[in-house]
Amino acid sequence: MVKWTELERSTVNAIWEKIDIDEIGSQIWARVLIVYPWTERYFGSFGDLFTITAILKNDKVAAHGRMVLKALDKAVNNMDNMKRTYAALSRLHFQKLEVDPDSFRLLADCITITIACKLKSALSPQSQAIWQKFLSAVVDAMSSQYR
Amino acid sequence: MVAWTDFERATIKDIFSKIDYECNLFKCSCFLRCLIVYPWTQRYFAGFGNLYNAAAITSNPKVAAHGKVVMQGLEKAVKNMDNIKATFTELSTLHSEKLQVDPDNFMLLGDCLAIVVAAQLGKDFTPEVHAAFQKFLAVVVSSLRRQYY
Numbered sequence: 496m497v498k499w500t501e502l503e504r505s506t507v508n509a510i511w512e513k514i515d516i517d518e519i520g521s522q523i524w525a526r527v528l529i530v531y532p533w534t535e536r537y538f539g540s541f542g543d544l545f546t547i548t549a550i551l552k553n554d555k556v557a558a559h560g561r562m563v564l565k566a567l568d569k570a571v572n573n574m575d576n577m578k579r580t581y582a583a584l585s586r587l588h589f590q591k592l593e594v595d596p597d598s599f600r601l602l603a604d605c606i607t608i609t610i611a612c613k614l615k616s617a618l619s620p621q622s623q624a625i626w627q628k629f630l631s632a633v634v635d636a637m638s639s640q641y642r
Numbered sequence: 643m644v645a646w647t648d649f650e651r652a653t654i655k656d657i658f659s660k661i662d663y664e665c666n667l668f669k670c671s672c673f674l675r676c677l678i679v680y681p682w683t684q685r686y687f688a689g690f691g692n693l694y695n696a697a698a699i700t701s702n703p704k705v706a707a708h709g710k711v712v713m714q715g716l717e718k719a720v721k722n723m724d725n726i727k728a729t730f731t732e733l734s735t736l737h738s739e740k741l742q743v744d745p746d747n748f749m750l751l752g753d754c755l756a757i758v759v760a761a762q763l764g765k766d767f768t769p770e771v772h773a774a775f776q777k778f779l780a781v782v783v784s785s786l787r788r789q790y791y
Contacts (some may be wrong), residue, residue, distance in 0.1 A: 522769075529769035530776050547770050604753065611760035612767050616665075620678035621696045623757060627679060 497632045499574055506625040510610065510618075511571045516564040519609055524560030525550050526605045534598055563602070570633050577636035585640035596638040603630040644781050646723055653774040658720045662762055663713070671709030672755035674699055680750045686743060712751070719782050727785045734789035745787045752779040 499507075528535050528550050535544050541556060543549040550556055566584065573580040588594040607626060611618050618626070646654075677684050677699050684693045690705060692698040699705055715733060722729045737743045756775060760767045767775075 526769040526772060530773045608756060608760045608772060611757045612764050615761045615764055618761055620675040623675065624679040
């Protein structure tokens, strides 16, 4: 089980409180698809992803981003039990969606970048270190059912 | 040879023209951030004195000086985008043979630079700009790795 100090818990919560899931969620998913275009392979049913403009306007992309952030909210609220919180989601991504678990790391990077754009210098090096520890625990939990 | 679109060239040059160098030397240097976020990287800097905590790292003049060296190296890459490999041959050999730096660390520094640039540009660090910057970082990292065997 991951150990969290009081500072780490409060930092993760302080960062999360500043995030508007609706505003940031749509941006994050578009960013993943644009910066790492091979991830588009998982979204054949999302319609037009052929250009950057299309991705930025795509409602399904925006909705999926919001869904991902709502799931991340569960991790923020269950920092001591992420593996159990994400067991079913991990199994889904492994068995049904067949998602390369390396993609979770790419998503984590895009989440951090989007937060850096929003928080700017408020994302100090120490805060970044704590946030990245939190996201590595999330990525670990999402990879836990892969075998 | 890497092919750059006009958008990518213009974007990279624009990013580097907007980087706040004052901030980058003393408060938001990607190098300083790397030492704090990825503390194992401190092993390469035993001669830098006090790196025991974030406050010490942030006020360490050798860290600031090295941050400047790193930025100057990256500016060379921006000025020679069509020949980053050749530009970094000596630097790659230095890091491999003399400094014995694990090449995985280059991407960690790249990640920290992306965060610093995102924080400085804010909403101007759009997904397209981010994608162009990520491509530039990948070329820089690959060039620095090139002389490793």
